[in-house]
Amino acid sequence: MSKYALFLGCTIPARQPNYELSSRKALAKLEVELVDLPDMTCCSPPPVQSLDLETSLAIASYNLCLAEEAGLDLLALCSGCFESLAIANAELKHDPELKARINRILSATGKQFRGTVEIKHLLEVLNEDIGLKRLKAAVSRPLSNLKIAPFYGCHALRPSELLKLDDPEQPHILETLIEALGAKSLEYPNKLKCCGGLLRGVSDKLALELARDKLLNASKAGADCIATLCPFCFVALDIGQIQIRSKLDETFDIPILHYSELLALALGVESSELALETHKIRVDKILDRI
């Protein structure tokens, strides 16, 4: 039985209980033990990184130190958290000078970064630790009636040389894991482009156009739903549809589900246990088909 420290970050506990619940329940079914470590803090995402890199690395590595103390690898759900922590981990491991500087900052908290743990993405845990064979065997409610448009977002894949999750231009991992649930994974144009999520509030119009582009292409391709990995992509595409309706006068009705939700459903978790009412675009259509 594998065991990970769970890193939830800020957005998921605040806004997306559906992501947390589905992940916990699905992983429990797969006999993965998740440990909640006290005192975890912000992952220090790109906006913080661009203010002051060393401070941001110190914040991120504080979390890594907690995992090191517990002797557990960290499992991150949010792509942003995954990216920030994995970058910090990789950079400090490879640059002894940087590590020394950050450790000087960390010493105020009594922590020292040693570089003994790994940061895992949910998909990596499923693909490598559990493996496709075990995953397929555990599926009790195959999603064979569903055509799913995979949506990676940016932060799970790049910077690829540090994150090493998959080829950033031609990734396959999400498609493979969707097919492992019995569903059909669809190809559609621009599937690797930005969801617009981080542009919300900065340039709403551009943000909505980007989201619209993904929704349009996925629906043209015949998708029943879009599978996301990141809370921000989820918001951009889910709430985004409501805004697109009011601002651009265009109606899509494509349910957006985190991959973990699809996974939980396929593994037989009851839909009532998954806080699906969090979704702005109702998912009943999907539930009816499985």
Place this chain on the structure above:
Amino acid sequence: METKEPKVGVFLSDSGKQLSNILDFHAITNFVKGIPGVVYVAQGSDFWHDRGLENLVETVKSKKIDRVVVAGTTPKLSEVKIAREIEKAGLNPYLMEYLDLKDHCAMPHRSTPAEATEKAKAMLAGSVERAKLLEPLKKLEFPSLKSALVIGGGIAGMQTAIDLADLGFQVNLVEREPFLGGLAARAGRFFPTDDCAICIQPPSSDVKTITHTSRKCVYRSGFSEVPNLAIHTKTRVLAVEGEPGNYSVTIEKTPRYIDEDKCINCDKCTKVCPVEVPDEYNGKLTKRKAVYSNIPSVHPPIYTIDENSCKFHDCARCVEACPTGAVKLDQKPEKTTINVGSIIVATGFEEFDSSVIKEYHYNEYPDVITNLQLARMIDNFGPTKGAILRPSNHQPAKKIVFVQCVGSRDQRYKLYCSSICCMISLKHATIIKSAFPDTDVTICYIDMRTTGREHEYYYEKARDMGIKFVKGRPTEITKSLETDKLVVDTEAALLHRMLQVEADLVVIAPAMIPAKGTEQLAEVLGVDLDIDGFFKEYNAKLRPTETKLRGIYICGGATFPKDAPTTSLHAHSAAIKAAKFLNASKITKDQRTAVIDQDFCGDCEFCPATCPYQAISVERKDEEHLAAKVSDLLCEGCGICVGACPLGAIELRHARPSQMKAQMKGLMSVNGTSSPLILAICCSECGHTAVDSSGMAMMEYPANVRVMRVPCTGIVQVQQILEAFKAGAQGVMVVGCKTEGCHYEAGSEKAEKKVDMTKILLQEYGVDPERLEMFKMVFIEGREFAEAARNMTERLQKLGRLNLIPS
């Protein structure tokens, strides 16, 4: 050995009183007369022509002297002439020392005549001491063969081969493919002449008299009839042994399985052959049989069997079909050895494999093709007979988008500009637009580079024809969902927006990279590749077809992507260099080479690894010991090995440590008011000429800086620097070429490391490491030399006197 005291004659020239205005010649003459070993001193205006030279020659002839020291002006002009005359007068020309009193002494120190005179004395003392230790050197001759090997049968290799054959050399042309022509055989039409790419053979004198044409396609060129030329197709170079002038090359020929004398090109074999494979020659846009020939007939006009796909005796239908019995399925690969004097590499380049750029989906979307594939379509003999069709459905392509710089100018792949692909795309775009005017053609570019003669006219013409240009590197090529079209997603920098351009066909312009196998070939030949993997020239500016190894030349696309006109120039240049080398049937070289003292040589194998010219080999001396051996032919006399040998077992015959030490002591021996004394060890290439130029340009620096010339700073040994301090130097400057411009490849880089190492040692010995510095400069940096000399003097003045033995 007879030990005879050397008798030194010193010739002091004042250059028509130019020098005696500054230097006290009377004092200098008296000083020189007092140096032990000096038996004759003459003073005059100059000694390199007229009466001065006659006097010098007569003195040598009289046998009064057997060492000559000439102190005068501009030795770079006069020293060769004097050396020749000395030789005629019966003295070995290497027994001469020449020093430049004008630019190294009088001019730069004209404001301090007393110190200048002191320095002149020191320079003479140094030169006399060195002269006494000089030894006569031999002129060596090595026999060489009047034959050459040309590797690669593209337009570069073919032209070089014809040139050399016409000049009477025996030429072996080795091409690994079954047919000659290289890229040109596939490109269809060539800019800037707009004629056939395969019209490549320049007139070969003998054949021309029969065929009466000025230039022609390779298939009717009579190429195989060129006297002195042996063509080996389907052949690879396996090993090269020997030395310049006498290489023994092992080549292996894969059979054609077709008797070259019997094949009559009837095509009956391909009709019956049941095997079909993708046709490489046509960019895999079509298929060919296992027995095939490329059309239009390239050279040689003989079919070939592809051994990787033929079923041989399990099928053998061609054997029956052939009316002349030419098919020989039992031919075996043949290894042969050929002996040649020189080797010319002309292995060309190829398109980069763009499938690694995943966002362009090359090799995945059939309608994304490269320029070379498009060239095959445009060719009337090609797979589509000149029509531009979409490979996915064989329908005409009405909307075509070219994507430039695919893999070129990209930090992820190749940083360089491949230099010819803008022109190739312009050529293709205009050809298509002329033939099919309603085709919509767009070119996405970063910069359009059309730098050759008349090249800009193609760009101009393309714009006039309505070809659209979008400034931007596409981010992705995708497939549209509604239609079967491709969509090129690109920035349009001039419009400040993103564009999505629909296309039936996307043509990418891949980076041009070295031909496959370039690395192995470079290893076999022992020559270097540049940072991008192309064959590296000895000097890109002045010796563009030579390698660092005598006798091995490079040309054409093998050195960097080139268009055909530049390739031709390069090929002819390589031919003339090889011809010059081979012409005399012998290589003449002096013995300014390294020599190894076998009593000291001790098994370490450092020297063979450091020699840039592979001149040192290691042989087994006995059961336990190895012995290094220097080839006088390959040795360039730089002395990098001398600096590398931990046991001091290697010396250069013309720059022995004893000679350098004696000169150094002489240079430091005269010390009145000049202080602090600095020894500047300068390489004879850039370092010493930078000193020349500082004098020529009338730069001034203090006379306490004294210059010693060495062949290359790579020769400098750690103990030599320490000896300089012992001899009285307060500081040491090592002045060599720039790292990239070092005339002996690695010398100045090695010297720099040694200087760093010596600094550590000095620190240990309690000597401030600031007293030692490495400088890198070129001839025109005389000002930099003067400045460095002044700064070094100031620095040492601040540090105070160096006392090696603490009082």
